[in-house]
Every structure is written in structure tokens, then in C-alpha cells.
Amino acid sequence: MEKILILAGPTGVGKTKCSIELAKYFDGEIISGDSMQVYRGMSIGTAKVSEEEADGIVHELVDCYDFDEEYNVMIFQSEARKAIHSMTQRSKLPIIVGGTGLYLKSLYYDYEFHEEEIDEEFSAFLKERSNDEVYHMLLIVDPKACGTIHKNNRKRVERALMRAHLGQRKSDAEQQQQHKPIYDALVLGLTCDRDELYRRINLRVDKMIADGLEEEIRKLIEPHDESVWDLQSMQGIGYKEWKQYFLGNQTVDETAELIKKNSRQFAKRQYTWFNNQMHVEWFDIGDEDWHEKLFARVKEWLANKG
Template sequence: MDLKQKLLVIIGPTAVGKTKLSIELAHRFNGEIISGDSMQIYKGMDIGTAKIKAEEMEGIPHHLIDIRNPDESFSVAEFQELVREKVREISQRGKLPMIVGGTGLYIQSVIYDYQFSDAPGDETYRLQLEERAKEIGNVALHQELTEIDPDSARQIHPNNVRRVIRALEIVHCTGRTMSDTQKTQKPDLLYQTALVGLTMDREMLYQRINARVRLMMDEGLLSEVEQLYQSGLRDCQSIQAIGYKEIYDFLNGMVTLDTAIENLKQNSRRYAKRQLTWFRNKMDVQWFDMMDTSDFSKKITEISRFVEGKLQIKSNT
């Protein structure tokens, strides 16, 4: 890994304004954007994931959007591999790679030297677990992981059987959980990284989230989810995403549409709170308050100066 590769990372909770800022900075620093959102990889899931529209890109190349079908699983390790390859490609073109998103674990796995494969393995035990998964089902096997390593189980979807098995295998081989193994790692930053975090007053953020949910409904979120539902999509990693599972509850007759929308707002607010907690605890972030963006150009200039100093580069302005 070339440690001199420069990387700009923009993180923050949902609805804080990452997309708009990222486009401005991409223009200033000749950047290309890699999505750091674990759900924007899925085709046909546009409105609920707040996927950037083509006209909003303003000609800036975007990567890792629409690369999987909704019935496919996707792991942190896969994301790590794909993004690191994109960082290399973009750097080789003389552009600045930018990761923009809110999925903390995924972004953390890319920029720090975490190793998912270092722990010892046991092929015989792994094959036994694969057979066991076929016999008792994915959910039951995931429940076994929940009982011995709840932290890892929370991060792994039941249908991501390969990773469930890997977590069980690590406990079997080492006597320690995968989450404990990760906690003891003291990873280094792999890149010359400018880590920009966007934040704002929680009440204002929650108002923006509620407004975004209303806009999503106006833009056709119900129709988008109905298409996935009518295609037969069930029990997949993708539809566990906020914005989809709530509407699925409505389509399954479990709640009214109004209740589903309220649940979507509440779950989005809770997710934003978890995102902020994660970023503050896990990453060395330079935070910028986005409360007052009446003079957006001033905010852009402030953040640009930080990026210039951190990456030792000059902006185009």
C-alpha cells in the first residue's frame, strides 16, 4: 500500500448535508467520489437510500453505486477491498479520491489497517457450520452467534452466512470473539487522510430528517418499495435498510401507512444518533458545524483550508 496516497473522507449523520458539500469539494480538489453508504450499492433502491441523482453529480464521477442486485448480500470485507482498489485507480489518474457516506464501520475498515483474515481458521469446523446453516437456517445460526458474540452479531446480517460462520470460527479457534479481536487491534491510517465530519444541533438535524422522509414519500418511496416487494424480494440484507423495512411492514399488513412513515422518521433519527456516537468514538475527525449555512461559500472555504493543510494540496479556487 502506498502510504502517500491522499484521501478525503466526508462523514456525518443522515441529512446533514454531505452530498452538497462533497460536490463542491470535488470541484475544488479535482476529486472523484466513492460512496461510503452500505445501501447505495443496491440497484433499484434510490429514493430510500437518498442516492444522488445524475443531475446533482455535476459531472463528478461517482463510484460504488448500483453495483449489486437487491437480493445479494454484501460484507464489510468486500467493501474494504473494492474501495481500496478504487482509491488506487483514482489516485493513478491524478485525481483526489473522496469517500462520502455515513456507514461508520465500512469507512473505518477502509482507512485503517484492519485485517479480517488474520485470525486462525479451521476448515473442518467451517464446513460443519455450512452444513448446519443448511439444516437449521440462517436466522438460527445467527442467533447462536448473538448468544456468544452479540457485538459482531449486531454488525452482521443473518443472511450474510459467510461472515456469521467466520465469526463463530474465530471464537472456536481462539476462544475470543471477533469483536474483541478487533478492539485489541491498534490500526494505523493507511492513507494521508483528511477526515471531515459534518454535524449540527440535534433538533435541527431531526427536523431535516423528518422533512427528508416527507420528500421521499412525495418522490415515490412507496412505489419504489412496492416494486421490490412485488418482485418477491424477502428476508434479504438490502430490505433491512431504514426506509424499506418500515414500508415492508405496511405491505405485510402489520401497520398502517401513517405508522410506517412515523416509524421511518423515528428509526432515521435513532440511526443519526448512532452514527454520531460511532464517529466520535471510533475516528479522529475534524468536525464542522453545519447549523448556519446561510453563507455556504464561507463554510466551504473553511473546510477547504483544513483539507489543504491536511493533504498538502491546493484547491482550484
């Protein structure tokens, strides 16, 4: 099995800095496991690593797609696995860093994404319906899928409806797969006291505003009409909160507070997800010796040839 190191944890905990230190020390390269950092022109709101911060360390799956292109877990899995194989062939340690849990899980385990069967007649029927109509149909036949799909993401709604029409709901299809690891992976997580994490998140958002997040988003949306806010990329925290600001219904300060609130709630959900879905060895950055312990754990794992 190829070895991969996964560094997980909530937004704002310090994964970027730690991952670069790990890559330098263990001769590694980094793969972004973040669903938003893949988009060009969305650097400030995604806290994308700067060239100076990267300090020569290779970062894959960053700035690969325009913000109006579709990117999903299936594409990530395919491209990340190719990157892992390339790194392993060159004797580099693949280090996957991110907080998008499903992306990390799909990579680590033998998730299979099958080509969709299509009923052309049913597909034509769907094409004649509005976004609201098809989403309401999905809500009836597979409500669990609705929890993970934005109602205006037409492609994903139609795919989920097609699966349901052909007799297998998305939620059931995922549960029926018996997932087994396909890599020799060490999954580490960074954590900290809740108050400290929230303080870090608030400071991080303040810095994003100061660094020009408003202007970054203005450049993205100006060539487009209001439907730009329905794009998948614009559903990310740090971006979706600006819609009402640009419509004249919200101040910058109100927008910043909304981003902070959503980021804190997302961090809570990340903890819950990782604890329920993956075996993570947690390191509390509030402990004096966390850094030494984490590096020692990686050394121990690398020394184990099994």
C-alpha cells in the same frame, strides 16, 4: 502515502452537496462510503445522488450490486482501495463520502480480513439447523457479534459461529488488530444543531415518500415471497419499515413516522460512533463561515506534502 479526503456525518446533514462542491473545486472524484447506495433499484430510500446533482462528477460504488446480492465491509474495502489507487494515478483527489462508520474506518486503517478456516464437520452440523437455532447458538458463544448481525443473515451467522468454534470470536478478532492509518487522510465531518438536523431528516423522509418510495419498494418485492424482507439490503432504514405496510398492518403515514424515528435514532448513533472511533474535524453548518473554513482546511492539508 496516498491522500484521501473523508467527509463524514449523520444522515441528512448535507454531505452529498458539499462533496460535489469539493470535487469540483479540488478536481476530485467521489467514492460512496454508504452501505446501501451500492444497490441498484434502491435510489429514493438511500437518497442516492441524481445525474443532475452529480453534474459530471464521478461517483464510484453506487449502483454496483443487485439488491439480493451480498455486500459487506470486506468487499467495500477492496473495491474502494482499488478506486483510490486509480484516482491517485490519474491525479484526482479521492473523496470518500458516507455515514457508514465501519466502512470508513476499515478503509482508512489497516484492517485485515482473513479467509475463513472451515471445519467441514461443524459446517455440516450447522446446515441441519434452523435460522433460529444457529442464531441462538451465536447468542450464547459471542453475544457481541449478535448485535451486528441480523438473525436471518444466515451466511454471516454461520461465519461468526465457525470463528467461535475455531477459537476466536469476531469481536475479539477486531479488537486485537492494532489499527494504523494507511492513507494521508483528512477526516472532516458536517454537523448541526439537533433540532435543525431532525427537521432536515423529517423533510427528507417526506420528500422520499412524495418522490415514490412506496412504488420503488413495491417493484423490488413483487417478484419475491415474504422472505425478501430478510435480505441484507432490506434491513436498511427507509426499507425495513415498509414490511408491515405491505402486509396490510400499517398506513403510509405510520410508515413515514417510523422511518423518521429510526433515522433520528441512527443519526444519534452515528455521532457517538464517529466521536469514539475516528478523529473527525467537525464543521457546524449553522455557522455563517463554515463553508469557507472547510475549504480553507482542505487547501491547507493539500499544500502539506508530508
